[in-house]
Amino acid sequence: MSLELLLIIAFSGAFLTYLSGKISSKLRDILAVVISITLFVLISCLYGLKIEKTFYTGFAGLSLILRINTLSWLFALVISFIGALSIIFSLTYIRQKEKTDFYYCMLLLVNSAMLGIVLAGDLATFFIFWEIMSWSTFLMICYKRGPALAAGMKYIVMSIIGSMAMLVGVLSIYSAFGTLTISELPVAFASATPAYSLFIMILFFIGFGVKNAIIPFHTWLPYAHAEAPSPFSAILSGVLIKIGTYGFILFIYVIIGAKIFLNLGHGLFSFRSLLSILAAITIIVPTFIAIMQNDAKKLLAWSTIGQAGYIFLGIVFGTSLSVTSGMFHFFNHALFKALLFLVVGAIEYRTNGIRDLNSLGGLIKKMPITFIAAFIGISGLIGIPLTNGFVSKWLIYKTLILEGSPLLAFAALFGTWGTILYSYKFLHNIFLGQLPENMKDVKKAPLNMQIPFLILSFGIILFGVLPGIPLKVINSIVSSFGFAPLNISIWGITSETGILNMVNIFTAVVVVGVIIWIIFKVGRKSQRVDQYDNYAAGAAIPKEKYSYTVDFYKPLYRMISPYCKDILDVFYKKIAEAIGSICDSVRKVYTGYVGSYVMYIVLFLASLIFVQLIWSIF
Numbered sequence: 001m002s003l004e005l006l007l008i009i010a011f012s013g014a015f016l017t018y019l020s021g022k023i024s025s026k027l028r029d030i031l032a033v034v035i036s037i038t039l040f041v042l043i044s045c046l047y048g049l050k051i052e053k054t055f056y057t058g059f060a061g062l063s064l065i066l067r068i069n070t071l072s073w074l075f076a077l078v079i080s081f082i083g084a085l086s087i088i089f090s091l092t093y094i095r096q097k098e099k100t101d102f103y104y105c106m107l108l109l110v111n112s113a114m115l116g117i118v119l120a121g122d123l124a125t126f127f128i129f130w131e132i133m134s135w136s137t138f139l140m141i142c143y144k145r146g147p148a149l150a151a152g153m154k155y156i157v158m159s160i161i162g163s164m165a166m167l168v169g170v171l172s173i174y175s176a177f178g179t180l181t182i183s184e185l186p187v188a189f190a191s192a193t194p195a196y197s198l199f200i201m202i203l204f205f206i207g208f209g210v211k212n213a214i215i216p217f218h219t220w221l222p223y224a225h226a227e228a229p230s231p232f233s234a235i236l237s238g239v240l241i242k243i244g245t246y247g248f249i250l251f252i253y254v255i256i257g258a259k260i261f262l263n264l265g266h267g268l269f270s271f272r273s274l275l276s277i278l279a280a281i282t283i284i285v286p287t288f289i290a291i292m293q294n295d296a297k298k299l300l301a302w303s304t305i306g307q308a309g310y311i312f313l314g315i316v317f318g319t320s321l322s323v324t325s326g327m328f329h330f331f332n333h334a335l336f337k338a339l340l341f342l343v344v345g346a347i348e349y350r351t352n353g354i355r356d357l358n359s360l361g362g363l364i365k366k367m368p369i370t371f372i373a374a375f376i377g378i379s380g381l382i383g384i385p386l387t388n389g390f391v392s393k394w395l396i397y398k399t400l401i402l403e404g405s406p407l408l409a410f411a412a413l414f415g416t417w418g419t420i421l422y423s424y425k426f427l428h429n430i431f432l433g434q435l436p437e438n439m440k441d442v443k444k445a446p447l448n449m450q451i452p453f454l455i456l457s458f459g460i461i462l463f464g465v466l467p468g469i470p471l472k473v474i475n476s477i478v479s480s481f482g483f484a485p486l487n488i489s490i491w492g493i494t495s496e497t498g499i500l501n502m503v504n505i506f507t508a509v510v511v512v513g514v515i516i517w518i519i520f521k522v523g524r525k526s527q528r529v530d531q532y533d534n535y536a537a538g539a540a541i542p543k544e545k546y547s548y549t550v551d552f553y554k555p556l557y558r559m560i561s562p563y564c565k566d567i568l569d570v571f572y573k574k575i576a577e578a579i580g581s582i583c584d585s586v587r588k589v590y591t592g593y594v595g596s597y598v599m600y601i602v603l604f605l606a607s608l609i610f611v612q613l614i615w616s617i618f
Contacts, residue, residue: 010112021101036084065121083111085452151223162210169203212244225301230345238338280411282309287418320483325395332388336380339456362435373453388463
């Protein structure tokens, strides 16, 4: 399987899906599923291969190259996997909506562009696919129109800023070294000055930081996630923002190299330390903003920014264990966050678009499979034992503690505490408590939605009990960066400071679970009562207020709300307003009256004469 053929299938499949929709919606649906699954299977078969091949030589005198190694394979596998599940989920979610042909085309196009990015062997190819991804993502965010247009505009403006910074970096690299081939750049940067390496890192940090939603480039993400269709939100959160993660890994550890990166600056003012502090801020602030959200998708969106902070912290901290944990958390986050966005999509589908957490409740009775999926996804997000999130977060905590970074470790642990708070709110307000009367006829999610639930839930548990399966792949990638390999078994990790063996934890959890089950079994039997025959704080719950957790966090809100405002978003809005005012003022120059233009010319000539007179005097 050649890489060119893989991308031809991906891109042509997107447009063939669009055209087939004009013939038959059923044909379109089948083609979209077949193409997405085919891409996943083909990429799976590329494991272990190392290919680098020029596929075009006539682009402005540059050679466009495709390549694959273990790093690009891992990202390509996750992209195709989440993409295929989102397509399957979309079969009923998008069926009754408008522009379904366009929807499938753009969804497949975004996935194809992301595959092109991770398979790019030179920075020109990388940038071309990056732009295709950015603009097709913009169209998907704007799919619903209305408020979605504003969310899309915010995204694309920030993306253009990031892309322009990247373009300056690409041109600078070509001017300095005469090549954009990724395999040749490590040798070139070995002879570059630290100041130039830092300059390039800052430029690409802006570009990748926007996609990765790292503070201060995060402001587009909550609005984009809220307005985009939920299956695309699963891709947006689970995969697309991780393309920024791929870019960071590529530049830090492949192109520039760990040795140069770790020696940029000194002490607290080293580039590594500054990025670590930024990652800690990205963990804490969005996490506590998430607690205050009542829109399920906005809550998950702010959660995504916070979890991106964990991934970023692991990668930039710069040790073998930290990079491994950061990459493993990327892999894990793709699974549990895609699952949670699909859960919200199923809730939307069955409740006619309701996402307000205070308007839901008791859906465990109507959508039990969806509840189980949400519970497993939330468990992975928090990092409960026997889920994949537990292992990656545990590795991050261990790294920070062993490396003597107590403040960063505290930030990571503090962020987990906040994660527990908003996760409880999400799970309880949707599935537990009272079932509103207007939802008594809600049905369970369709089969095509349950299939992604079951697959993703299985993956979260599987890689929580057997983390060595993905960790062995990640360990080989990190070792290729020049780090010492870790001692990894299929059950966990062995190091000088102890052993992480998930089989022991699994056994302990099962034993405790059996004991608890026995206690409840021999205890008093529960008695089923009417859902309104219950009390909170000694008072009957009124029927119009189904969820008693509506104001559960109100005291906490009062304490943290003054400090959990997105001041950067306000700052950017002020800048936009100022630019708009300047543009309006400039626009008034064009009056359409010839006399005004004659006066402008006279004033311009007079100013030139004045400058000439002043120049002659001095």
